Amino acid sequence: MTDLAKIASFKQDLASSKHVVFLTGAGISTHSGIPDYRSKSGIYNGVSEPPEIILSEDTLYGRPELFHNFVMKNMYFPQALPNKIHEKIAQICNEKGDLITQNIDRLDKKAGNEHVLEFHGNLYDIYCTKCQKKVDYQAYEKDYRHENCDGIIRPGIVLYGEAINPETLTKSVEIMRKSDLVVIAGTSFVVYPFAQLLAYRNPAAKIWLINKTSIPATGISEIIGDALEVFDRL
Structure with missing residues (x-):
């Protein structure tokens, strides 16, 4: 069962932050049938x-x-539609944040997110x-x-063996450095160089993980649970 106290704490951190960066992966779009x-x-x-x-x-x-x-x-999956997670992230990003996603399905843009960086195209x-x-x-x-x-x-x-666009890397690092809150969701966080972005975060930034499984990183406040349930409660 998802920890409601942790969700409340996460919600409070979102409200008090000045600039949020979301780092997302395939686990976000599984709820859209992908x-x-x-x-x-x-x-x-x-x-x-x-x-x-x-x-x-x-x-x-x-x-x-x-x-x-x-x-x-x-x-x-051209008929796939954004789910509650895409929509909530879009709402927050359009107000005060950025999304750096590994997803290549364009659902974040379909959700109206105007601050999306598609790391893998x-x-x-x-x-x-x-x-x-x-x-x-x-x-x-x-x-x-x-x-x-x-x-x-x-x-x-970006195919296997191909390099990430240098402009994408530069922009990603800039976003990480200016954000005071990092939210990782729906990713095992083992694919590089995406997983390396955490090394460029603002040292004062708090990190939240919204995932079904833990990831190999330290200093993270975790909600080990379904992202759809968490974002539905925000």
């Missing part, structure tokens, strides 16, 4: 090859059909790798080849 990655029901469970191979630049260009089939079958930022022109989801769904130039189409997400 599976996570590594759980028993996650998209990586039972795959024919390691995800580090399938979701790589080598596969994108060397075996584009495999790459395309995998992302279309497992990663795109966005599935719907689709473009041709040959001519660089933007491609809409419907066209990409039909074919991974661009009809204009026969180039390979890809989503604008």
Whole structure:
């Protein structure tokens, strides 16, 4: 059962903070019907090859059909809608905060959040790798080849082996340094360099973890429970 006293304390910290930064992962969007990655029901469970191979630049260009089939079958959920967590985070961010998310499903922006930094990119930022022109989801769904130039189409997400956009890293560090409250939610917090962001926080910032499991970090006030129940009570 979720600790109501801790929720009350968390709510008080949110109210008194001047600038909040949320660090979120796949556990936020599971409540919108989007599976996570590594759980028993996650998209990586039972795959024919390691995800580090399938979701790589080598596969994108060397075996584009495999790459395309995998992302279309497992990663795109265009009908998914934001849930209460997305909406509450959006409300707080638009008032006095920022969100740095690992999620690539655009649900935070759909929720109206105007202060979202998509650390790993966005599935719907689709473009041709040959001519660089933007491609809409419907066209990409039909074919991974661009009809204009026969180039390979890809989503604008960070693949395994690719570097995070330097501007994204710089902006993330700036946000961490200016925030007086850090809220981690819906992430195992083991993927780097995202997990490293905590090292750049304001030393005076308090940290809250809203998660079903603990994470390998110290100095954290924890609510080990379902994020949907916690945010529904705010």
